[in-house]
Amino acid sequence: MRHKYLATVLVTLACLGTAGTSSASAVEWAHHVGVGGGGNAFGPFVRLFVSETAGYGSGLGCAGIRGISGVVCETNPGEAVAVVLGSDVSSEPYIHNHSTFESFFNGFYYT
């Protein structure tokens, strides 16, 4: 009887421990999406704590979280840029094309 009780307690604690463990995951919400010069592409309304943009070619990409952060832009093509928060929020990640011509980008958010 005592062993059964102990096993139940251990299983319960293990489940609680698992539930309490944070597991971040990355979602690629935009893949090789074309954005006009100076334009934006908005992602889904989700819980997130990172918005990241990575570009193709010579376009300059930017990342932002609508209403929460500024828009952070790469200054050298091909480098990833990200806005990183200390706690997750409900908002939309977005890509901004800082170039004067259409460019292609990948967009990620971390949840």
Place this chain on the structure above:
Amino acid sequence: MGSRRGQSRRQSRLRRLLLPVAPALLAVGFAVASLAGGGAPAAATPAAPPAYGALEGPAEPTGLTLVDPHSGGPSPTGGPTWPASPPPSTGGSWPVTSSIRRLKPATSGLQAWIARSAAGGVCVMLYDGQRVEGVAAVDMSCSTPEGFGGGASIEVSEIPGMPGRVIEAGVVPDGVTAMRIPLADGSSTTQTVSGNAWARSGSEPPAPGSEPTAITGG
């Protein structure tokens, strides 16, 4: 005697055969020597790899509080925060937490950091001092591994609570003393580099689509 005459005849025939092709053979010899590096100066020494003194400093308090983004709530210190563990699938372009060192940008109101990227590049991180809904956003960019020697920089605009403000920050290797930044209005500004860091806060955006900014000094 007869054999000596025969030998002499063979030598003169060889000379007759080689004489017309001698210049071509010489040219081929020079080309092979050049390709093999024979033309390199004897005193040439390999260039020292780029270094960042700020990265080598002691691990003093960075002013960044490491947190679990899923724990919820504002920063316990009220300052900028950073995920204690790197998110998955960043492709290596993420600052190595243990390498984060605080920078001292000359522009007031800004906090910045330098770090090695997990992929092998160098990263710059920036906090503009603005909290929105109790959350502080840290902006970051990492160079490619190949771009390690060129530094890293970011530009931030459309900052909530700072309309019209444009902030730039970057890190450059040891020996660079100033950065010349072209602006959208055709002018340019020069920013002093201190401890591998430079920053600018103004209303004029940099030139659109600008390539890596010119580096002076160093």
